[in-house]
Amino acid sequence: MGKISLEVNGRKVEKEAPDNTLLSTFLREHLQLTGTHIGCDTSQCGACVVHVDGNSLKSCTALAADVNGSKVTTIEGLETNGKMHPMQEAFKKLHGLQCGFCTPGMVMSAIDLLQKNKKPSDTEIRDWLEGNICRCTGYQNIVAAVKEAATKM
């Protein structure tokens, strides 16, 4: 049991949690931020991707204790004053989702791509999204949405 102090979506949080608490569990069950999804729980599907100190990671494969003191951004932290993030807008506009389960991870991962590569090619987008699986296989529109967002970000 230890104290976990994080800044989540701009808000400081401090909670006691057992040492074996995963970051995904901490976000979903201790902070009730259920936008971060758990798909495979084996670090393959990417539904649980969040940003820690600006970089994307799979929150089901990081301990909360391990990222203690960091700044975390989840899908809930993207909107500003009730307005969607350009990546969320692009996913909505171009139907970059079907069932929507993989979407939080896709969006968080794609934003990290655009932080590092402002104008990615189709191949670079597909390569980057290697760790995000969409079982509706809606990849065409997801790639199109990321390209669209790149023009707006």
Place this chain on the structure above:
Amino acid sequence: MKEFNYHSAKDSKEASKLASSGSAFLAGGMTTIPSMKLGLATYKDLIDIKNIKKLSGIKVSGKSVTIGAATKHVEVANSKDVKKAIPSLSSLAEGIGDPQVRNRGTIGGSIANNDPSADYPSACIALNATIHTNQRKIEASKFFKGMFETALKKGELIEAVEFQIPEKSSYQKHPNPASRYAVVGVYIAKYKSDVNVAVTGAKSCVYNDKEMAKALSGNFSSSSIDGMDLDSSDMNSDIHASAEYRASLVVTQAKKAVDAC
């Protein structure tokens, strides 16, 4: 996941002192955490070594590239110094897993785990690496002992990996399309007097293929290993590839690596 105690060590000395028969060092956790979640491994204590500053960073000298054990794959992939000194090493790092794995996974963690299909062990063998621990220096050829086994003793911590800069080198892998682990990966490095042909994914542990190395030392051309019939009797066979197919892939990837040098 079963309960354990998490510790964050300030330096190698503290990490070593905390180590016991029921502990493991935690770096990126890309294998340790999934193994614990699946119940394949249980530890009483996890000793996080990521916050030990001395363990991160890349140094390039005239003859070698030294990478701190807790350096992440993304840092090796993006390092201008590594790209210049040993481009094949940065492209190997860029081909590991996916971006989120590369943002967390470390070189020390990869070689300490010694997965039979991991990429980095082949780089260590091909590039005549020396593994620096908090107790000694170990030649790569004596470090990888067998499936998930290394020469590391309990409480011994990898601090850095030192690679010798070759004249030419290339790493080519046939990745598993889901995990990006190597079904077969071949790392070829040419030095002034010899050639190393490190193979990962094919057997229970990374190895230097002496037969191909000998042929390439005589004539460094893919034609000198073309059609080579490797012994597949101790090669891995699973749902992804039979032993015979792996034997053929080793030659194919080796030829690609020589051509890319």
